[in-house]
Structures are given as structure tokens and as C-alpha cells.
Amino acid sequence: MVGQTRIVDKLRELARNLWWVWQPNVIALFRELDPTLWREVDHNPVEFLKRLPPEQLERRSAEMALDSRIDYAFRRQAEYLKDTKSWGAINASILRARPVAYFSMEFGLHESLPIYSGGLGVLAGDHLKSSSDLGIPLIGIGILYAQGYFRQSLDKDGWQQESYLNSDLDLLPIEAVTGPDGQPLKISVESASGVLHARIWRVEVGRTTLLLLDSNLPENSESDRALTARLYGGDARVRIRQELLLGVGGVRALKALGITPAVLHLNEGHSAFATLELIRETMEYTGLPFGEVMHDVANMTVFTTHTPVAAGHDRFPAGLVEENLGKVREGLHLSFDDFMGLGRVNTHDHNELFCMTVLALKLSRHANGVSSLHGVVSRRMWKPLFPGVAEENIPIGHITNGVHVETWVAPQMTLLLDRHMGVGWSVRQRYPETWEGIDTVDDAELWETQQVLKARLINFVRSRLVAQARRRGEPESAQRQAMEALDLNALTIGFARRFATYKRAGLVLQDAERLGEMIEAAGRPIQFVFAGKAHPEDRFGKELIQGIARITRQGKFAGKIVFVEDYDMNVARSLVQGVDVWLNNPRRPQEASGTSGQKAVLNGALNFSVLDGWWAEGYDGTNGFAIGSGWTHAEPSIQDRRDYESLIETLANQVVPLYYDRDTTGLPRGWIARQKNAFRTMAWRFNADRMVMDYAQRCYLAAAGGLSSSMPHN
Template identity: 60%
Template sequence: MAKKKTVYEKLCELASNLWWSWQPDVTQIFHLIDPDKWSELNHNPVLLLKEYSPEQLDDKLSSLSLHSRVNVAYRRWLEYMDRSDTWGSTNATILGHRCAAYFSAEFGIHESLHIYSGGLGVLAGDHLKSSSDLGLPLVAIGLFYGEGYFSQHIDKAGWQQESYTEAKTENLPIIPAYTPEGKPVMISVSTRSGEIFAKVWRINVGRVPLYLLDTDVPENSQEDRNLTARLYGGDQRTRIRQEIMLGIGGVKALEAIGIEPSVIHMNEGHSAFAPLERVRNRMHEDGFSFDDALREVAASCVFTTHTPVPAGHDRFDAALLEEHVGPLGDQLGLDHHALMSLGRVDPQNEGETFCMTVLAFKLSRLANAVSSLHGVVSRRMWASLWPWRSEEEIPIGHITNGVHMPTWLAAPMRVIYDRVLPTKWYYKTGQADVWSGIEEITPGDLWETHQALKNRLIHFSRDLLVKQAKRRGSSETEIGHLKTALNPDALLIGFARRFAPYKRADLVMKDMETFLKIIEDADRPVQFIFAGKAHPADERGKQIIQRIFKLTQEPPFRGKIVLLEDYDINLGRHLVQGVDVWLNNPRRPLEASGTSGQKVVLNGGLNCSILDGWWAEAFDGSNGFAIGEGRTHVNQEIQDDRDGLNLMKVLKEEVIPLYYDRNYDDLPLEWIARMKNGIRTLGWRFNADRMVMDYAEKMYLPAAGGLSSQIKGDSSL
């Protein structure tokens, strides 16, 4: 008879699987155990439980009457893990035999796991969570960054400063990966300058195992031990060494674990060496020629491109490629020219560098962009790879990004959803008809719930502002002002994302005279929250941060414009759940998709955005606001001037009047109608469940079944 588990053991098991991170009732248990510690430890349940002995925790749970809640949560988790009647078990049965493998350079799953920098990683994390919820047979491959991405602090001059903190694996829900024989997995990748070794870790994301390669092992030189220390750190040599570990090493890791996937999904070009290692395997094991092996492997590979910005595509010179991929080229029977040609648009152009995106396109038979407009841009951008086709026939389709609803939906909003949506609606969030009940929400309920979330955001922001000011050595007077920053009754606009120049965080300040007028309007006040990091090497992005910071210090804007440091998943969660309006004004068409605004929609916030990325196919005139008419100008300065004018126009003539148009009960009924329309029309479409189902049906199943070569010319996906 099996020994009965203690409540302490049950909580430890719950903490070991990141399923808890999208279960509000489970996170609430950890929060209640010690609210201050929970916050201080960055919501890490592994660390929280280390604060108590089993006996101390049992006493704590008893005093809080939490035993039954722990038992219910544990039972729910077991049922979730064992559930067999999933979408995947009905609609993706072929993957049950041999799963899909999802390769990504970063994964944003929870703020306590620092292996992400921004949107690409958070999208990858949402992909894993929805795959788990849907029961889609999937494994994921990435790198374990011991120091993660940088923490951001703004100094007295408003300049971004970066720092790194080493993560301790014993404080994370991470375990070694094992071979079928029960040995810890260790793999190596050959380069001209020697072998690079990596151990492999496993993190459980619900039903999906995430395997992370870590080069911090004694077998490596100090340089190579540091190879996976930082995400997007170092020079080009570091980058290509990280990418051979992710691609070549990732395939070797799966093989060592005993997993032979039927599909390789490359999430951006960082992992594009993976198919080459698969080609080598087919040649070695099945006696195929290179051309035949390439044809077979490419049929089972799919590729997602994420950026229309040229600088976002990794390129390496011939010497770097030869040093790091030359040994694999030898095994493939390729000389240096043939190897380089795989990453060149023009194989005969000796002056062209090796591009990872080009390699990914050449080694996959299904490729997609991440929004409809991005599909158009990508087909134009990469048309030279298929010179015999018209632009419309370029085989790059699109699957628009979506967000994982349980992760980003605020618990109070979920209570409202539970009242008006069908029973167990959360299992069917990617279906349009499930959302029709949103119209039944009473305006007062929706508004008061939103106001409560807005107040929570404001209090959270004030606490952060005070901590930031104290760290900078600000005066007690200034700290006192920050304790009352932001007005709960004023329109609150949020802007938070990577501070890349093309995202134009300071566009709203282009006409400072008009900007000041809307800020100082006593009858219809407007306030802004800004957050975001600039890449350490992006001087222009840092200058934009500095400009905004200095504005927050000027008397007319003090307390009405705030800049919050160290944008991460936790800060993002508060922002998307509490703002009235989410501002997004990239330089069209450089926003591939964008997902932050999709998270805002779920919580009743309204988007005010350039018609770019996902918003170009989402805006219907009554579910948010559009900046301009989706036009671009060949002159960048003219486009910025025009967009700046259009932004002020929509704020003054649409957003602000609608927000302050109240009835006798102080309810902005037309605004609330737009909130409901946004949730109803967008909640199911820009949803990670719908996105993952699209990937399964349009990419994974054809690739797994060997059908992809038959639809090579399909650019509609």
C-alpha cells in the first residue's frame, strides 16, 4: 500500500511543475502562506517552501485553514496530468506516436525563471502552456542561461544600467534529464577548435517537458562554461556557439533522452542548425545521399519567422561558420563553399554572409509569419529565395500569434467570465461561439472590476516608484510625491515593450505643446505608465528611456508620467490587467505581430494602435482605436510626423472624450460597450489555444504525415 503523502510533499510536487503558474487558486495558496516572502522571492514556490520545515509548514497551513485547498489543488493537478480526453488526443493523434519538437532561444514562462528577454520568449512560453492544456504531444528545447537576461536600473541621469544575477538550480523547479538507461544526459558538439559539452536539464510545463542545455560543466574551458551564462550576450562568436548548441546540441539531446520527434519546429532562425544534424543522422543511419536526406528532413521541418527588421536576422562570416560548423559539413560531405551556400540567398555570391533565416527557409517545407500583414512583408522580404515565383506564390504563410488566456487573465475578471460563459469554457477558449456570452456582462460589474484592477496597478506602481527613488538617493519630499503618483480617476494609458527605436516609445511626445495640454487638463486628465528595456548595445533605445525619465522629473509631468524599471512578466501582468488603454505605435510595417495588446483585451483594456501586426487584422472600428489609416511613407521622418499627428488626433477626438462621457451613475457606457466588443471579437481569435491548434493542423500534422512536400506552394497556410 502506497504511503499517504503529506501536505508538505503535495506542495513540493505542485511547485515542481510550472502548471501552478497559470492556476490562480494554486498561486493564491503560496501567496497566503507568507505574502511578503512570496513577493520578496519573486513568486518562486521552491524558494518559499525552503523557508519552512515540514512541521512548520503544516502548522502554518493549519492556522490558515489551507489543508483542504492544498488537497483540492493537488487532486486537480493529478487529474490534469492524467486526462486523456484532450483536443490533441482527438485531433493530433499521429503526434502521439512521435511528438513535435519546439526549438526556441528563449522561453518566458514565469518571472522566477529568467530564460527570456521579451516578446519572443513569452510567446514561446504561451505556446508550451497551450500545448499542455490542449494535450498536444510536444517537447521543447532551449538553453539554460545561468545569469539570464539583465536586470534594469535607471540611474540619476536617466541612463539604463544593467546587472546580472546567477540563478541557482537548486532553487528552481528543474531536474537533470536522463537517458533511457537512467544516466544524466551529457552531449557534445564538435568545432574546429575543440568539443563543447553540455548537460541537459528538464523543466515540466504542465504536460510539456522543456529541455535546456547548459555548458557550465567541468569538461569545458572557462570560455565555454560561460557560453550559456547570458541570453543575447557576447559577440558574434558567442552567438554562433550558442546557436550550434541549441540546434545541433538540441537534436543530440533529444536523441540521448530517447525522443525521436516527427516534426522540428524552429521558432525563429536561432535553431536553424537543427535540421542539418538531422540530415547527418539520416545519412549515417540510412545510407542516404546528402540531397536525399535533405529532402526527407526538410519535409518534417517547419519554421516561424518573427521579424521584418533586417538586424533581427543572425548573420555570420565565413571564418566563424567554418570554425563552428565545418566538422558537421565534413560529415555531410560538403566543402566550405557548399556549406556557406546553404545560408546565402545567392549561393554563388562569395561576398554574402551566412544567414540563419535563409538556412531555416531552405531546410523547411512549411514556413510562416506571425500575422497576416507580416506574411505580406515576409514574402516581399524573402522573394529572392524563390526567383521563379511571383511574390504572391512565395511559400510563406501566416499564423497570427495569440496569448495564453489563463496566464494573463486577472482572477477577478475570470469570476465574471465564469458567470456568463458556458460551463468549462476555459477548455474551449479558441472557439468563437464560446465568447458570445460576454455581452451579458452588466456594465457596472465590468467597470467596477476593471477599476479594482486599475487601483491595484496604481498601488503596485507607487511601491515600485518609491523603491526606485530610494535606490537613486532621492529626497524625502520627492519620495513623498511618488506615494501619491497616478490618479485612480484619470484615464490611464500604458506603454510597455522593448525600447527598440522603431517601436517609438516617445512618439506621443512629438508635439510637446499638445502633449502638455492633455496632461494638464483638469477636467479630463490623462496619465501614462512607461516600462521597457533597451538592449545593452542599443544606444538610441537608451536615449529614449532617458528622455522619458527626464520628463517624469519635470513639475508639469511629475506623478502623471511614470517610468517603471525592470519590465518582466510580473510587471507586465499588472500592466495589462490594469490600464485603461494600451498604446502601441511602431513604425509600420516593422511590428511582426505584438502580443501585449492581446493580453490587455482579455482584461477589458482597449488598444490604441498603429494598424500594424495583429491590430491590422483585429480592429473593426468598435473594439479599440486605430492610429492613422495603415499608410506608410517612403520618408521615415514624414511617416513619424504624420503618425505623431494622428496619435494626438485620436487621443483628443476619440479616446479622451469617450472615456469621460459618463451617465448619471458615472459609467462610461459607450466605453464599456467597446470593452465588451473587444473581449467578444478578439478573445478567441488572438488566443494561444487557437494559435497552437492552427500550428498543429496546418504545420505539424502535414509535416508529421509526410504531406508537406505536396503543399510546398501553399502560401495561405
């Protein structure tokens, strides 16, 4: 039994650091111990190990020689954590003593830690993972949501239903942070409506650490205890107190742990209150006035905006700001009007709401959008904040988003890339020459690999559809039909994202008769897989989902257009790894970046998208397909009609013919050539390693190197 204890301890050690999330061999190790249980626990190794009977572990260890595999994984993790020759160790060594503090309202690291809703959180999670791989000293700061976002199901009418489940903290890959006395370490934030208390949890993400704040404490009021229950839930008061906790509480958490950051990175405006707390803390430490300290803090602050739509930026009325930030304002020695002016474009307009993005822009010297086009849109949007400055000179640049390759590329595709690009290619993923190896891949090998991935997707979708039908109490016939959904030989198009109106999820479905003819075309069928959630308060988004759900039940579309419920990272991973085409048709220029299509590229899918966000700088005519020309009409309804026509015509005249044009061996040579062009031209550019290196070289080093000697040290 001594040997078994050692195995269990090593497995638990592996489970507690989310490094395993991007290690296919470690994931396989957990899965092979008990595939059924692994699925039941939503791929959560902490819960998995608590539920796995010791006798089964002992039996499986003997059957599969697990001792050596576990030892190997354990050694690899230890070597990774101790690596001193990383890119960051050489190129960003200044951050060793004082790291980057990366604030985000949500982090999408894995489905087993449900503290994310969508793209913003997944982007933040990928940022942490690549910072770990590169060895860039970085601490994430977020909130531990006990109920996460929400679990989605559709009723018999196709209407979205939301349910919230409390996470068992003992089953999450988190660890309570304790003080010298061994008791949970806590912080507090004062406000006119009472003191807000929170404890701190730690998540290890490879070589990076994520700190999560939790307000569910008995010393808080009932309303404050519920603050960290749900992500993006509640009214404006709930939102501002969540952001108070994230920003002010986050800085205090760093101080409580003795961490003095050299850089504040605000991932969206939600965390902008962090700058105010750091100014207050520094004023108290140095005795210097607000104006002087503000410049120092601004110099060390990096702000990334993700929202190209004015309505998407958080704004709060003056009374709510004073109620929650009044104590901070007093510590800054600012009058009410001067403080409110920090969040207003027109500082003297007392009717203007306090905007978190305005605050972030005023208190940062490094601001960026998340694609080239989004940078242009952001400069135009915030021009009134910089009177007298030409639009092209407004200090908002861009760093285009990328995705963490090892998280999103399928294991089967990884093996193919290992064979042709050399083991360790992922370390060189940011260099164009790395991806030239794709040309050595035999067409048949690439095609067969993607067919395997498509088969896995179809099996996944079928199992989900059956479970959905059973939950709704549908008859056996419906369940049998679900088991036969989708066809391995049909062109498979995926669409999965948040169901916001501007993303136009139903654009391709506008003319059911026209689409039906294409779906049923003899010898050239197409099929669609949809997934995504609408915000609980977004009735229009829910109506979009309902419309798709109803179409899936129409005779000629049944099994050929499907909707997978409860979109999360697990569903996203299955879709981007298995579809032939990734469809994205937002109303340009409202997609700031979009990263799902980048994940699809890594698995051989071709993008079919409006020239918005990252696709506007990725598409070259040979590596995917474009909807529209990039020009937009002032009248949205006209633009929608034009984009629909372009979508259908491009699908009918370019996408479908290229996919079904086969040679005598049954291979679509033109399609495969386009797949290879996609790998070659985009994989090296749109990955998170390149993105994080851009942040380090353009922002972090400048911000850290420009620190005043008056800044406090813990």
C-alpha cells in the same frame, strides 16, 4: 508531523510543474502562506518552500484549513496530467509516438525562470502552455541561462544600468536529466575550436516538457562555460556557438533521451542548425545521400520567422561558420562552398554572409510569418530566394500569434467570465460563440472589475517607484511623491515593450507642452505608465528611456508619467491587467505581430495602435482605436510626423471624450460597449489555443504524415 510532511511533499510536487503558473487558486495558496515572502522570492514557489519555516507552515495550515485546499489542487493537477480526452489526443494522435520538437532561443514561462528577454520568449512559453492544455505531444528545446537577460535599473540621470545575477539552480523549477547510471546526462558537439559539452535539464510545463542545455561544465573551456550565462550577450562567436548548442546540441539531446520527433518547429532562425544535424544523423543511419535526406528533413520542418527587418536576421562570416560547423559539414559530405550556399540567397556570392533565416527557409517546407501583414512583408523580403516565383506564390504563409489566456487574464476578470460564460469557458475560448456571453455582463460589473484591477496596478506601481527612489538615494520627499503617483480616476495609458527604435516609445511625448495641456485638462486628466528594456548595446534605445525618465521628473508630469524599471513578466502582467488603454505605435510594417495588446484585451483594456502586426487584422472600428490609416510614407520622418498627429488627435477627439462621457450613474456606456466589442470580436481569435491548433492542423500533421519510411527511429 506525518501530516505536515505530506502537505510539504504535495506543495513541492505542485511547485515543480509550472502548471501552477496558470492556476490562480494554486498561486493564491502559496501567496496566502506568507505574502511578504512570496513577493521577496519573485513568486518562485521552489525557493518559497525552502525558505518557509516549518512551524509557520504548520500554523498557517491550521488557520486556513490548507490541507483540503492542497489536496484539491494536487488532485486537479493529477487529473489534468492524466487526461486522455484532450483535443490533441483526438485530432493529433499521430504525434503520440513521435512528438513535435519545438526549438527556441528563449522561453518566457514565468518570472521565476528568467530565461527570456521579451516577446519571442513569452510567445514560446505560451505555445508550450497551450500545447499542454490541448494535449498536443510537444517537447521544447532551449538553453538554461544562468544569468538570464539582465536586471535593469536607471541611475540619477535616467541612464539604463545592467546587472547580472547568477541563478541558484537549486532554487529553480528544474530537474537534472540523468542517464541509466544515475549520472547527469550530457551531450557534446565537436568543432574546430574544441568539443562543446552540455548537460540537460528538464522543466515540466503541464503535460509538455522543456529541455534546457547548460554548458557550465568543468570539461569546457572558460569561454564555452560562459556560453549559457547570458541571453543575447557577447559577440558573433558567442552567438554562433550558442546557436550551435541549441540546434545541433538540441537534436543530440533528443536522441540521448530516446525521443524521435516527427516535426521540427524552429521558432525563429536561431535554431536552424537543428536541421543540419538531423540530416547528418539520418544520412549516417540510412546511408542515403544528402540531397535525398534533405528533402525528407525539410518536409518535417516548420519554420516561424518573427523578424520583418533585414538587419534583425543572424548572419555570420564564412570563417566563423567553418570553425563551428566544419565537423557537421564533413558529416554531410558537402564541400565548403556547397555548405555555405545553404545560408546564402546567391549561392555563388562568396562575399555574402551565412544567414540563419535563409538556411531555415531552404530546409523547411512549412514557413510562416506571425500575422497576415508580416506574411506579406516576409514574402516580399525573401523574394530573391525564390527566383521566377510570383510574390504571392512564395511559400511563406502566416499564422497570427495568440496569447495563453489563463496566464494573462486577471483572477478578478476570470471570476467575472466564470459567472457569465460558464465555468470551463477557457476550454471553449477559441469559439466565437463562447464570447457572446460578454453581452450578459452588467456594465457596472465590468466597470467595477476593471477599477479594482486599476487600483491594484496603481498600488503595484507606487511600491515599485518608492523602491526605485530609495535605491537611487532620493530624499524622503521624492519617496512620498512616489507613494502618491497616479490617480484612480484618470484615464491610464500603458506602454511596455522592448525599447527598439522602430517601436517609437517617445512618439506621444514629442510636444511636451501640448501633452501637458491634455494631462492637466480639468475633469479629463490622462496619465501614462511606461516600462521596457533596451538591449545593452543599443544606445539609441537607452536614450529613449532616458528621455522618458527625465520627463517623469518634470513638475507638471511628476506622478502622471511614470517609468517602471526592470520590465519582466510580473510587470507586464500588472500593466496589461490594470490599464485603460494599451498604446502601441511602431513604424509600420516593422511590428511582426505584437502580443501585449492581445493580453490587454482579455482584461478589458482598449487597444490604441498603429495598424501593424495583429492589430491590422483585429481592429474593426468598434473595438479599439487606430493610429493612422494603414498607409505609410516612403520617408520615415514624414510618417513619424503623420503618426504623431494622428495619435494626438485621436487621443484628444476620440479616446478621452469616450472615456469621460458618463451617464447619470457615472458609467461611460460608450466606452464599456467598446470594451465588450473587443472581447466579442478578438478574444476568440487572438489566443494561443487557436494559434497552436492552426500549427497542428496546417503544419504539424502534414509534416508528420509526410515522413519517409527511411527516417530513423531511436
